[in-house]
Amino acid sequence: MRAETLRRVLRGRKKSLLGWSIGIFGMVLVVLLSYPAVRDQPSFGDLIEDYPEFVQQILGLGEGLDPTSPAGYLNSQVFANTLPIIFLIFLIAFASRETVGEERERTMNLSLAHPIRRERYILETLVAMVLGGLLLAVIGAGTMMAFGPVLDLGLPMGGYVGATLSVFLIALVFATLALAIGAATGSKGVTFGVTSALAVAMYIIWGLAPLVDALRGLDKVNPFFWGLAGTPILNGLQVGNALLLVAVIVILAGGAVAGFRRRDIGV
Helix, strand or coil, X not given: CCCHHHHHHHHHCHHHHHHHHHHHHHHHHHHHHHHHHHHCCHHHHHHHHCCCHHHHHHCCCCCCCCCCCHHHHHHHHHHCCHHHHHHHHHHHHHHXXXXXXXXXXXXXXXXXXXXXXXXXXXXXXHHHXXXXXXXXXXXXXXXXXXXXXXXXXXXXXXXXXXXHHHHHHHHHHXXXXXXXHHHHHCCHHHHHHHHHHHHHHHHHHHXXXXXXXXXXXXXXXXXXXXXXXXCHHHHCCCHHHHHHHHHHHHHHHHHHHHHHHHCCCCC
């Protein structure tokens, strides 16, 4: 049956996707509705200016953004931290569940009992993961596009879409790495441990690299830099950087296929 794995995975994720969708809608809405209180407090901007440069960078204010401006507020409250964390948790857990969880629960034999090649199984799993993540991205961006004009934020619609898509691609890089590690090792601990540690390390390097001589230049080979450079909330999707992220995802997907093909699966 065509795309059986894709349909099965998405069917099994219906309740989860509903819960995550409600959560991301609520989170974005609360952040947006809180902005008028921040906008009317210029002392908040003065307080942030006293923070160390590293903290300002991690907060998404490293390019001179004012935290009381609409762009600076959303970058610091959504795109530089909260939204990446949500996407990383959702997508890494998704990848681990579909490559490691089924084998641990002894249900992978049912999935592979269908006349389907392993390559197609892992690729359809990847597509399901992408579609699930895109649903959350659409809800997040759509909430901002719907309520931004109501709150008179004055930001371009392309900024909401570009910034959300950029953050989604960052998380998808690490999720595809998790898919590759899980497909090759079958170890939940290794999959979560390596992927999570690398994501945290890359995030810290992204924050420190512009400020520490020993790390200078490393941010240029960092998914967080590729996704967040150029201030997408103001300037929209940075196409060149997005293509770099997509290229890494494709390479990691190839690694997932190769690893799953060679793995001895305990069914």
